[in-house]
Amino acid sequence: MQIILFRTRILKITDERVKMMSEIIRSMRLVKMYCWELAFSKKVSQIRKREILQCGFRLFLDCIQTLLSNTFNNVTFLIIYSIMWTFHLKFDIQFFAITMCMTNHVRNHVVYPFTVGVRNLVNYLAAQKRIKVSDDIICQ
Amino acid sequence: MNILSSGKILNLLSNDAGQIENALFHGNTLWKAVIELILVIAFYWKSIRYFIFIAIAYALVLLIVQTSCSRFIVFFR
Numbered sequence: 150m151q152i153i154l155f156r157t158r159i160l161k162i163t164d165e166r167v168k169m170m171s172e173i174i175r176s177m178r179l180v181k182m183y184c185w186e187l188a189f190s191k192k193v194s195q196i197r198k199r200e201i202l203q204c205g206f207r208l209f210l211d212c213i214q215t216l217l218s219n220t221f222n223n224v225t226f227l228i229i230y231s232i233m234w235t236f237h238l239k240f241d242i243q244f245f246a247i248t249m250c251m252t253n254h255v256r257n258h259v260v261y262p263f264t265v266g267v268r269n270l271v272n273y274l275a276a277q278k279r280i281k282v283s284d285d286i287i288c289q
Numbered sequence: 290m291n292i293l294s295s296g297k298i299l300n301l302l303s304n305d306a307g308q309i310e311n312a313l314f315h316g317n318t319l320w321k322a323v324i325e326l327i328l329v330i331a332f333y334w335k336s337i338r339y340f341i342f343i344a345i346a347y348a349l350v351l352l353i354v355q356t357s358c359s360r361f362i363v364f365f366r
Contacts, residue, residue, distance in 0.1 A: 163300055164294060164297045164300055167295070167299050167300060168294045168295060171295055210358050210359075210361055213354075213358055214358050214359075217351050217355065218351065221347070221348065221351060224347065225347050228343050229343050229344070244337070247336045247337055248337055248340065248344075251329060251333045251341065252344055254329060255325075255326075255344055255345075255348050258325050259322045259325050259326060259329075259352075260348055260351055260352070262315070262318035262321070262322065263318055263319065263322040263352055263355070265315050265318065266316060266317075266318035267319070267355060267356050268315075268359055269311040269314070269316070270312050270315075270316060270319070271360065272308045272311065272312070273311065273312030276306075276308035276309070277305075279300075279301065279305055280301060280305050283297060283298075283301060
């Protein structure tokens with residue numbers, strides 16, 4: 150229940166900011182006339198700070214994904230080496246070359262595109278929900 | 290109509306409409322990844338043998354972690 154509340158609150162931040170900015174700019178003459186700049190700038194900076202925090206959280210999750218897909222090659226090799234080391238297996242240049250080819254291929258054609266695909270699909274699902282909500286409001 | 294604020298409409302047009310295009314563009318990679326993994330096993334089985342499954346297993350772990358990360362991203366959108 151708390152998660153749902155948190156989510157709906159964060160979804161609204163960007164809408165809120167755009168709405169507030171457009172309202173302030175529309176009535177900028179009034180603000181200037183009565184010298185209300187300080188109060189309004191405080192409000193604007195507050196809402197911007199909240200949005201930046203939200204963006205920061207999202208980018209942090211993106212960062213984890215990028216880190217994992219970028220280190221795929223090296224970590225795979227580390228695991229393979231350590232297994233060969235513990236079992237005293239033979240290691241030669243041919244094996245290294247072919248394994249390198251394989252890990253590069255898997256990273257470039259499976260891990261990267263899959264990450265991008267999942268990210269875009271998730272973004273689409275979030276967008277679809279919002280489009281549906283506003284569609285219902287319009288059709289009423 | 291008055292319930293829909295101008296900020297919401299602007300957001301719909303600038304962000305949400307573009308996401309449909311992106312999803313269609315990158316959506317095919319999801320089923321392509323599975324076929325690609327099977328093909329990789331088939332091609333490299335002759336030369337690397339069992340070590341191929343280390344790479345595949347790690348890739349699968351990454352895919353699962355990234356999918357769960359993306360599920361979490363929904364909360365922030």
